[in-house]
Amino acid sequence: MNIGIIGAGHIGATLARKLAAQGHTVKLANSKGPESILDLAHEIGATAVTKEEAVQHVDVIILSIPFARHTELRGFFNEVPRDVVVIDTSNYYPFRDGAIAEVDGGKPEGVWVSEQIGRPVIKAWNAVLAQTLTDRGTAAGTPARIALPVAGDDADAKATAMQLVDATGFDALDAGTLADSWRQQPGTPAYCTELPLDELQMAVTAADQQRAPQNRDALMKTFMTQSAPLTHDDIVALNRALTA
Template sequence: MNIGILGSGNIGHNAARLFARAGHLIAISNSRGPQSLVNFVHELGHNAQALSAEEVVQFGDVILLAIPWVKRDELPDAQLFTNKIVIDAMNPYSAIFQLIDLSPSTSSEEVARQLPQAHIVKAFNTMYFETLRTGGRTTPQNRLVIFLAGDNAQAKAIVSQLIEEIGFAPLDTGSLHEGGLLQQPGSPIYNIPLTVEEARKRLAQLP
């Protein structure tokens, strides 16, 4: 599968490694331009390339948004995202890292309004980047959970498959609104390494 990654920070960087290792074709961009990523994509191997943001979106069947929330208005034209599966890994922090209250909406619902022709799946936003880097397991037993939420069942199924391929267990938290609320910073499942059993128990205890 062609996976485009917008952002080469902690999440984008580590996700690119994992997806490339799983055999996917990767294109990645950042705000500094493709030349700044030459060494990184060389390290990933022949199935990775550095492109402009627009080229990354055109390349990808699946697009991972791993840029700061405050930079989302700099995304390429919304039409380029038409019929793409967009994984929103962003969290709504300000430039000085203060949490932005979007209630009654969620950050991914705001992304869905910005990219109305895309299929948005909230995922990869609740896991600390070091856990993402080191926590994947080759066997199914006691895998750590990556939560996901969305309104399109087919898009969620594809993202779930990608999560499994990199050594984690997908756990669906529901719709983009309800699941998105559960996955916001500060929630009882945010930034806590959990197995499937532990995660289900924690979710069952929520009001």
């Protein structure tokens, strides 16, 4: 596939690396311009482009930018064909993004993103830590392979996203519609807990929409008040414990 990725941080760059390694043609863009990521793009087998170029002549667009910055992409999709799959990997954190009343009021993050950019999105790769994505993907069929939730309204677009999740080393769970995607947002049992497929299905089902923001904020407070740096496994364990 031809894939455009907007966002060259930990998640965006890792997705570019993994998808290019699987034979996909990847264009990578960031907010600073292609000159700032030429070396990175060359190293991972992608092409550094502008944000405008990233959405042209592609089959899939992956948005891997801070949540609140989706407002900057209004109009970017006006000329993009409707059959191009748009995947959002972001999460809402009020301490970073500022308070967004609609999301605080219960609107699923993916729905809000869709409204900002004027296109329906598929929610994927948002419920995984960067180190998990980088280091813990495994081949299909591996026992206890980590699974990731994928939510969206268009069945074909969601199937494409699930195929790409598998290509990055993880089982993909169909987690329902975009309106259901709150079940994989921060503070839920499916979020960054490194579960295999059967356990992830149970975690998605067990999510509590009212508790999730409280869990998210409590977890961030825990992270910020630690006297020593947390390991990756510490973070996974805290996510699991808080939402158990």
